[in-house]
Amino acid sequence: MIIELLEKIPFRLVASVGIAGTCAAIMFHYVVFGPHRLAPDEAKARKSFRRLGFGERLIHACALLSCVTLAVTGLIAAIGFGSRIHGWLWIIHAFAAPVFCFALLAVVAMWARDGRFAGYDWKWMLYMGGYVGIGKHKALPAGRFNAGQKMYFWMIAGLGLLVVFSGIGRMFPVFSDEIQQYLYYLHRYATLLATMVVIGHAYLGTLANPGTFQAALTGRVSEPWARRHHPVWWEECVNKPGKK
């Protein structure tokens, strides 16, 4: 019954609308609210803090590349061909999958502690991080990760878990083809949601917050950037010698 219902929903359309809608929302946000730029004098600051270690950046890069590879290969088949993944796309997908599994595990192990919500995160959430105009120029309280990043983290962890489980669950000679069908749809929709979230994350990490992407590349951020976006963490860094 549910399978028949799911079969009637054109995933090609849903995925197209989902991806296009996310991109449209990003464009809308960028045009209407604009990026969180630092003041010109702040942008020239030379003092910097190490925000991400080499291991963290490496794992983040692995997670990013494998996730993008999986999303692109899967969605090309779903949106481009309107079919299941096959041919070379499938092979690339199959090689990227184990990388993503281990990267996901590493990301969770590495950042789960930093992903815990704190009391001050309510304020960040109340202002929606300043992304919708209110509190845009305030330094909203945020630890190493702000509340949005924490939400993103747990969403990716949850969706990633579903994606991995639904992906490999079908390979075990345990589930009947009916359950496999459910897992297939779970894989599809979880992946779509994860992709939309990742696109949002990519926007916020680049266009919406200039200077953020450098942290993923070099691991270092400027003091004004840290003070502006992660004041609690900045204070911790300043007050704890050896954290620089």
Add this chain to the structure above:
Amino acid sequence: MRSVSVLLALACALGGLAVAEGDGSRTRPVHIIPLYDENGEKISPLDKDGMPFSVRTTCGECHDYETIALGHHFNSHDPHAVAGRPAQPWVLADKKTGTQLPISSRGWKGVWHPQDLGMSPWEFTKIFGRNLPGGDWAEVEEDAPDPESRWNVSGRLEINCLGCHNASPAENHSEWVIQTARENFRWAATASAGLGLVGGVASRVEETWDPIDGPDLDNAWATPPSVDYTESLFDAKDRVCLDVRSDIPANRCYACHSNAIMGEALEHIDEDVHVAAGLTCTDCHRNGLDHRIVRGSETSSGDPEVTTLSCRGCHYGEVSATGGTARGGRLGAPRPEHKGVPETHLDSLTCTACHSGPWPEAKPHMVRTARANRLGVHGKADWYTELPYISTPVFMPNAQDELGPHNMLWPAYWANVEGDAVKPLMPKDVARVAGEILAPQAQVARVLAALTPRDVPGAVAAYAYGGRVYEMLTAEVLKSEVLESSGNGVWGIMQKGEWKPLVLDSLGWTLDGILKPAAPLAEVQIAKVLEQIDYDSLSEGDPVYLNGGKAYRWTNDGAMVVEDAPAGQAEAANVWADLVEGEVKPIDAEVMSGEVQSVIDFEQPASQEAIAKVLAALDPLCGGEAVAAYWSGGKLYRVAGEGAIEEVPAPSAKPETEVAWLVLDGEAVRPLVPEYVSEAIGATSLTEAQVKLVLAALGSSDLVTGEAAYIAGGCLYRLQGDDLAADATHDAAKPYAWPIAHDVRPAAQALGAQGRCDDCHADGAPFFYAEVEPQSPAALSAGRTVAMWDFEGYDSGLLKGWERSVQLRPITVYGGLVAAGLVAIALIRYGFMALESILRALVIKGGKAQA
């Protein structure tokens, strides 16, 4: 009595609907019915010169014959009939001309319409009548009848209802085959149903013969067909009880729909799981009165009830895009679970890909089918069932782009090529033009017939070539046995299993009887004389022959050994001696002369008379001005009169052998049979030399208006000078394949069952990597293979990547599972921590509120 039948017919007509589709009762109608001949006359078993019963008039009394004739088994001649998906064609197979040509009037790509070949309905019926269920081409009315047709003698091959519906154990397909082979079309149904004994052969009867004429008492050979009904089958009202049923036993279908994997022992063959479970063919392949039988393809019908008789329809309840309500699980079909099989397989493969046909091997099996290879014809008939060569399973995409197993046949035929147009030639026409090129055994047999001595009991002429000795079986067929020592291209005599030369001149003595070696002796010849010396006790020690620094010594073990000549005898030439303790004692020349003569006498040595006798026997075979000649001792002889021979100048191109029987044509000599004949007599397929010769013959005949070509093994061959030019890309050479559905293997034997991904995704797995050999009745494409993935539409790089990904799968699966488990644990842990924090906050907040 006629009035009774009229009443019966009237009753049937009044209840027409009930008769046509049944009234809903599941009782099986009892068929105690009178039989009628083709003129509508009721048959009496007492009429010894009676006509055979006619299905059209007998069954047609109640069942509309014309409606039945619309059925899939009977409508291939109708251009408006639904062709359906490609299926097994008729195969015009002829070993002599190396032909295996797929024929069908269904219009499938890769098959030839009978009319393309100029094949008339008469010819079609004659060739394929053995498996034709009657009707169809055998009842087509022609505007311009084939002048060679003899319908008036043979009668029409009516739809044989009993061939399928008769459950009687007396129903005999072999009898049907025999009667159609004799052109006894009108009598075939009567004979195969076991209603009486049918004698006579219509093909031998004058074409003006009419059944009313009765037998020709002056010509016992040309006995016309007749039927002697079995009286005990008829009741007092001249009715017979026929065990006719709509639930047709599978055995009836097997007559034309059996497959046999070559080389597979009968005891190793399992039934299709559906049959083993108690189903019959017609449980799925159903039809109504119109006999439009369900073929089992999902796309074959828009009717959901019909669609659910396909694999998916029955086991899943799925229907095609044409929609409708479908109920799966018919006849208790279980719903498959396919545990561990990624569901993409269900989209890209047919059910049969994993479940049907023989297990794929590194090279596809050869399969023989009832229709193509004339299986199931029991009796003493010595059918040649090897041709056509059909390979199975070959995995290819179907019209829906799903991979499935197919039977594959590589066409082989001679053709007239004009531009891009290729028109096959009928084998009988090719055979006429090719003449003896395609009958190498007949050429050798003719020589053997001339050489066989009439005065030596048990002796037959034989021809040794390629380690085998050939003897004549019939005028066109040889039999052979392995005999390594017999030589190559040598004519001789087989007597009591022993090979002998035609004449013993080969001992090396000159023809005028002077005991002087004319040529070096062969070891076997020396051995014979030494054995004779030993037998006559002419030596105290070992008999020995000294020549050329060698000593040929006869030992006590009864064998000859070759050694270096004893000291001082290195220069000895042609010396027969007694070797006693290393001392050489020459045997008296006179004694030796008699000794050798006794050998010559015993072995019927070559005298001029003996040689002349052989040459005289061969002369008539040489043709034209040519005569037979004998080459021996570096000289050439021919017959010079009664019992005499004469030497003629040796040819410039001397034979390579010491002794040979030749044809002397002018000043040139040639073998009694051409070299290509020697090569071809033992070959199981056409040789390259034969193909070249036939192409040359066809090219100069009026059969070919463009260019002669031979298509075989996936190539189109043309003559290019003295060589064959092969074109492996020509459309006319592409194989024809048709999907197979049976036998369905048990689920446990399905490809990939129980998580066995390696069944298909291992390096070299036959599903992708089997080497498909273009099977051909000509030895032209030996060693050429096509990879299975080529038929499947993949490239090898993709497959390699696929394999690597499958090899990576354990890491993905188990690593991914561990990763997912740990992530899940982390999520749960931190989830609980978050919950705890929220609850704690709520408690604190509540406490403050209370405070």
